[in-house]
Amino acid sequence: MDINELRETIIQHNGLQNTDEVYTFYYDETNNIRKLYLKDSGFNVNKADNFILAGILHKGLSTDSDYSTLFQMLNLQKSAHELKLKHIAKGGFLDMLKSDKILIILNWLIENKFYIHYFNLNITYWSIIDIVDSIISESRNPFYSINHMLLKSDFYELANSNSDIFLKALHDFNYPDVPEEKAHEFCLWLIDFTCMHNCVLSDFRASALEKLVKESLKIKELPFISGFHGRELIDSFMVFYLRNLYIFKNSTHIFDEEKSIQDEVKKFSLTENGMPIQNYEFVKSHNSEAVQLSDVIAGFLGKYFSYIKDVNDEQLQLDKAGLTSKQSMTLSALKHIIDVSDDVSRGFFNVVSSEGEQRRNNRFLHGVKL
Structure with missing residues (x-):
């Protein structure tokens, strides 16, 4: 290089x-x-x-x-x-x-x-923020691009405070290589998870994150969470x-x-x-x-x-x-x-x-x- x-x-x-x-x-x-990878009980560490x-x-x-x-x-x-x-x-x-x-x-x-x-x-943050980056890159909404650090941080806080549930779901979806046939189901789960747990955020930030994840249903593909080795987060x-x-x-x-x-x-x-x-x-x-x-x-x-x-x-x-x-x-x-x-x-x-x-x-x- x-x-x-x-x-x-x-x-x-x-x-x-x-x-x-x-x-x-x-x-x-x-x-x-x-190495960091997903097991059905969470991380390998x-x-x-x-x-x-x-x-x-x-x-x-x-x-x-x-x-x-x-x-x-x-x-x-x-x-x-x-x-x-x-x-x-x-x-x-x-x-x-x-x-x-x-x-x-x-x-x-x-x-x-x-x-x-x-x-x-x-x-952990490094391993999961591709979910948010995928949506932001495809939505092409300037608000999300400008506030990407806050959105990724809020998403991490939700995931980290409910890590057992979150990591189990990622494992089941074979993240970070979510199969194409499961992409829609993954987006629905993502929306449910965010709406269920965003009470820990301020009203404005909770609303912004909720609107962002709902954008995933309008996107044909999430580019950063496909084509990788399933369940392998860091090799x-x-x-x-x-x-x-x-x-x-x-x-x-x-x-x-x-x-x-x-x-x-x-x-x-x-x-x-x-x-x-x-x-x-x-x-x-x-x-x-x-x-x-x-x-x-x-x-x-x-x-x-x-x-x-x-x-x-x-x-x-x-x-x-x-x-x-x-x-x-x-x-x-x-x-x-x-x-x-x-x-x-x-x-x-x-x-x-x-x-x-x-x-x-x-x-x-x-x-x-x-």
Whole structure:
């Protein structure tokens, strides 16, 4: 795949700055379930936490930062052969905010001019929004196109709050490959489900979503929910590893070893003007302090985005008001390094999640009122 046309489209559409600069990215991941598919009892996994691919980065191809000083400050047990999140903090996100060692790491990164990057994927949201996108794309109604994020978020909220019923129906309809002969029945079920459960939304948003799903009966086909492998929602996370490789094509990208991903990425040829791009490598984490730090950052952010996904607005405000001074200091350090990183390039961050999650993130981390 030649990267330039796709790359420029993404950069211009999202207003990404400084993407031609040279950086060195380090990566690790958390909540990589490998595959997601439907069973008659729901998903094949017990808990569908957000997939996070994240880590640290610095400008240029090298840094003179002294990792050994940081590791001494962390006072790790001698039995720890390499740095892992479990050595730094445990429990849920609010518990992790109490960790002295998390704060030490964040402050060291800030002082040494490191930045952070992340890709945050709500796998449930990603798996079901094609239903809404199919209707919007075929209805050609400007109102739906303009408000697509709100409509998809509201649909996700209904599905997520009634997940047993919703996922069982998707399984029965062989989603995401709904047979043509069942398409009308699927649309009728979709309308019934939405009308039955949209009481959790405001009247205006409930009405808008109801009108949208009723549009499905006027459409000849739903393009994004046919022609796939039935009941297979995600067959690999490989595509998400590629984005930074072509957005930041002049940079070096260093990943923690992941055999299945390595093989897939190697098979997927990225080219520029006909020449292959080889701007990445996979390394053993115990040989790279920066990858080990990325393990901590990815795990910490994984806990954060899982918290943001699951908490309701009322509890969020109570939690924010109840933070101790230590928790507030750690949260402030996290906000600071994200803000500094965003000032360098908004391209360091990529999010696929509901409008509700993004709104709660803005409230909790950035102080934007709900």
